[in-house]
Amino acid sequence: MTSQPSLPLRPDLAGLEPYGAPQLDEPFLLNVNENPYAPPPEVVDAVTAAVREATGGLNRYPDRDFLGLRADLAAYLTAESAAEGLDAHSIWAANGSNEVMLHIMQAFGGPGRTAMSFAPTYSMYPEYARDTFTAWHVAPRAADFSIDPEEAIAEIARVRPAVVLVASPNNPTGTALPIETTARLAEATRATGPDGAASVLVIDEAYAEFRRAGTPSAVTLLGEHPHLAVSRTMSKAFAYAGARLGYLAAAPALVDALRVVRLPYHLSAVTQAVARAALAHADLLQRQVAQIRTDRDACVSWLREHGFTAIDSDANFVLFGEFDDRHAVWQGLLDRGVLIRETGPQRYLRVSIGTPDEMTAFYSALTEVTGL
Missing domain, CATH: 3.40.640.10 (Type I PLP-dependent aspartate aminotransferase-like (Major domain))
Known part of the structure; x- marks a missing residue:
């Protein structure tokens, strides 16, 4: 049996993994900054x-x-x-x-x-x-x-x-x-x-x-x-x-x-x-942008009111912390069906702004995980 030839992979690519956030089948997906509202029927x-x-x-x-x-x-x-x-x-x-x-x-x-x-x-x-x-x-x-x-x-x-x-x-x-x-x-x-x-x-x-x-x-x-x-x-x-x-x-x-x-x-x-x-249909598709802005600002306020550091955001996500073991917090949320992103500066996590029901699930899970 002949041995398989090796591929002439560029040396700087050896051992690297492709970029990408985890794609998991969870009830609450708040990790990749997607718009949580599907295009309306007219679109x-x-x-x-x-x-x-x-x-x-x-x-x-x-x-x-x-x-x-x-x-x-x-x-x-x-x-x-x-x-x-x-x-x-x-x-x-x-x-x-x-x-x-x-x-x-x-x-x-x-x-x-x-x-x-x-x-x-x-x-x-x-x-x-x-x-x-x-x-x-x-x-x-x-x-x-x-x-x-x-x-x-x-x-x-x-x-x-x-x-x-x-x-x-x-x-x-x-x-x-x-x-x-x-x-x-x-x-x-x-x-x-x-x-x-x-x-x-x-x-x-x-x-x-x-x-x-x-x-x-x-x-x-x-x-x-x-x-x-x-x-x-x-x-x-x-x-x-x-x-x-x-x-x-x-x-x-x-x-x-x-x-x-x-x-x-x-x-x-x-x-x-x-x-x-x-x-x-730009106006129709972006009808929810104002709602997402409102919910983002509410998320920042909720996190601060509960003792977290939350960074003022002009996007559809919020960076928050600070955690001694952010991976443990991320895993605890995942165990409760809430997927957010472990990225950015150490001691911080990032949550995308979802629907009101998704944000309620995030707040509840974070409360449980951190013992608030």
């Missing part, structure tokens, strides 16, 4: 009709540049963020914002270049860098998880990264970046990249629709900064996590660079149809 009907129409042409490749979808996304962002000057050519889209980020790293990262962020933050960022052979650098956030602009600007000047990734609201802390800080970072990164070029500053606004009143979007700064990109997703506020549609707004020249590295026909005809059907 289901519209999507079904759109898919039926798209299916009739599946023998042909989809629209490679999907300008119709990009125009719809530009119109949505213009209305949602009071942005100016957005059109189809200033929008890019892909299969989730993860793929959008990978396109950024493929276009602007690579061997001999560095990407950086400010920790704690989204745990996929270093994987984008790894997958594109880009060096990864993190600078610490302040004790309250904010970013000190003076320290951040100094570190960017020292590192000279090709790409700077900043989540706002940040995952897993929920903290939003003040627009004044974003503007300062955008100004400071005009010539800090390789060979005197700009560093591409990416503001990841996956949870932007949940931000508190009076918190502007970085989209409003795009006209002043051609090296600024703002990433969004339909997974959260649109209750569309299963559709896999992320997008980005930026200057057309930056968008064109992403078009160079994308795979041909990367957005299927069905994905395009489903996304456009949802955008046509």
Whole structure:
């Protein structure tokens, strides 16, 4: 019997496990920041009709540049963020914002270049860098998880990264970046990249629709900064996590660079149809966003009233603690059918905001586990 040959796996991937939160069949799933409210019947009907129409042409490749979808996304962002000057050519889209980020790293990262962020933050960022052979650098956030602009600007000047990734609201802390800080970072990164070029500053606004009143979007700064990109997703506020549609707004020249590295026909005809059907019903799909904001703030208050530290959040989740053994608390909640996320800074856990019944179950289980 011949021995099986070994595979020529890249050495830096040896022993690694794929990224992903636990997928468990539990009654209360509050671990991956999903919108707990399913699309309403009107949207289901519209999507079904759109898919039926798209299916009739599946023998042909989809629209490679999907300008119709990009125009719809530009119109949505213009209305949602009071942005100016957005059109189809200033929008890019892909299969989730993860793929959008990978396109950024493929276009602007690579061997001999560095990407950086400010920790704690989204745990996929270093994987984008790894997958594109880009060096990864993190600078610490302040004790309250904010970013000190003076320290951040100094570190960017020292590192000279090709790409700077900043989540706002940040995952897993929920903290939003003040627009004044974003503007300062955008100004400071005009010539800090390789060979005197700009560093591409990416503001990841996956949870932007949940931000508190009076918190502007970085989209409003795009006209002043051609090296600024703002990433969004339909997974959260649109209750569309299963559709896999992320997008980005930026200057057309930056968008064109992403078009160079994308795979041909990367957005299927069905994905395009489903996304456009949802955008046509944006108000209806996002009807629950205000309720989620209210329940998030109530969660922060409940946790504080019961002796926990809870971080103010502009997202649809709350980071809370502090625990000597957070895994034991996580396991205790799981034993009671409540799945949350063990992620972020040590001594903390993260809970997604669910329906009122799901939040009641979380409060009850946490009370039992911690002996309140």
